[in-house]
Amino acid sequence: MKRRDFVKRMGAGALVAGTLAGCSAQQQAAKGSAGGAARSFHWKMVTTWPKNFPGMGTAVNKLVALIDEMSAGRLAIKVYGAGELVPAFEVFDAVSSGTAEMGHGAAYYWKGKSEAAQFFSTVPFGLTAQEMNAWLYYGGGMELWQELYEPFGLLPVAAGNTGVQMGGWFNREINSPQDLKGLKMRIPGLGGEVLRRLGGTPVNLPGGEIFTSLQSGTIDATEWVGPYNDLAFGLHKAAKYYYYPGWHEPGTTLECLINRQAFTELPKDLQAVVTTACKAINLDLLSEFTARNNAALHQLVTRHKVELRSFPPEVLKELKGVADKVVAELAGRDPVAKRILDSFQQFRDQVVAWDEISERAYLNARGRGMDQA
Ligand code: CA
Numbered sequence: 001m002k003r004r005d006f007v008k009r010m011g012a013g014a015l016v017a018g019t020l021a022g023c024s025a026q027q028q029a030a031k032g033s034a035g036g037a038a039r040s041f042h043w044k045m046v047t048t049w050p051k052n053f054p055g056m057g058t059a060v061n062k063l064v065a066l067i068d069e070m071s072a073g074r075l076a077i078k079v080y081g082a083g084e085l086v087p088a089f090e091v092f093d094a095v096s097s098g099t100a101e102m103g104h105g106a107a108y109y110w111k112g113k114s115e116a117a118q119f120f121s122t123v124p125f126g127l128t129a130q131e132m133n134a135w136l137y138y139g140g141g142m143e144l145w146q147e148l149y150e151p152f153g154l155l156p157v158a159a160g161n162t163g164v165q166m167g168g169w170f171n172r173e174i175n176s177p178q179d180l181k182g183l184k185m186r187i188p189g190l191g192g193e194v195l196r197r198l199g200g201t202p203v204n205l206p207g208g209e210i211f212t213s214l215q216s217g218t219i220d221a222t223e224w225v226g227p228y229n230d231l232a233f234g235l236h237k238a239a240k241y242y243y244y245p246g247w248h249e250p251g252t253t254l255e256c257l258i259n260r261q262a263f264t265e266l267p268k269d270l271q272a273v274v275t276t277a278c279k280a281i282n283l284d285l286l287s288e289f290t291a292r293n294n295a296a297l298h299q300l301v302t303r304h305k306v307e308l309r310s311f312p313p314e315v316l317k318e319l320k321g322v323a324d325k326v327v328a329e330l331a332g333r334d335p336v337a338k339r340i341l342d343s344f345q346q347f348r349d350q351v352v353a354w355d356e357i358s359e360r361a362y363l364n365a366r367g368r369g370m371d372q373a
Helices: 003-017 025-033 056-070 088-097 115-120 129-138 141-152 189-197 207-216 227-233 260-264 268-302 313-333 335-366
Strands: 041-047 075-080 102-106 154-161 168-170 184-186 201-203 241-244 253-259 307-310
Touching (some): 041 056, 041 088, 056 075, 056 154, 056 253, 056 268, 075 268, 088 102, 115 141, 115 335, 129 141, 129 154, 129 253, 129 335, 141 154, 141 335, 154 260, 154 268, 184 207, 189 201, 189 313, 207 227, 227 268, 253 260, 253 268, 313 335
Parallel strands (some): 041 075, 041 102, 184 201, 241 307
Antiparallel strands (some): 154 253, 168 241
8 A cells, every 4th residue: 555545544544533532332243344344453552661560560451451442442452571482672673574563662762763753742942742742643743754764664643741750860960961971871863862962872662671771770860751750660769869851761752562553453443543642651651650750759858869860051051952962963964864853843943932831821821829929
């Protein structure tokens, strides 16, 4: 099938999916079988997260349960945590080759396949969660992402967002850019490259290996996600200072990778079930993180006596200057990345102007809280 037709079908699928909520699973099953015998499908889902890990892992469980319910059991998906069927960082290859029909991860893990993939997870000082979704769904981002993964036989779909992450866990204070020199830190994607330019050593580790590496001193510092997820890994037991903001991950999109061949073999209604369920999880995970981060941060600070620190403005300014260079250089050596960056930046410029008079103006007007001065 030609890509244009494929994308058209994807668009049509999204429209059809809008009517699903009003139909019972039985009606859907009947619809699906109207053109022939209803066929059942059994898929494998490999993930980059530990199985059942709070947040990302449980979101995957919710996703497959939703697909099962919406498809009236016609599409059953078995979930494999990191290392169960394939190691965390082999998820992309596993879905590309058809070892599994679906995968869940984040696009910056695949920069070895295509550096441009990183734009579809997060960009340092780039878009927030809400802005990422707007770019992907209404700003041309989704089409570019699909085009980028097409040569790998993969269809990407946004399936979760972490919101603004935390800056990370450190055992020394970061008072100036010099303090980043010589720092061996787990930090993926473009943020890692920024650290390298400032004299640090970025390391990319799957989530499940972070705590041991930090505790044993294999790495000096790490970032992971935010209070809810970081507490679950017990990172406060291995580092003293918890820094914010997550300049490197302002709204990381998580992805479902779908094997294109497997997807095209699904009837249209099941295709719509898959893409719509991913869209639902995209919202669900962001909502869950936003809701749970507050309580987890409170617990980290009060019970575990974590020292919360903000990066000094001087450090953030330096990081931002380097980040802009890193992104521009990436676009300079890869024409595909250039096209994606042009779309991304054009969207960012517009949305920043709008955010000034909407989000920022409102947050400033609201102040620090209903009961605080
Ligand atoms: Ca992170």
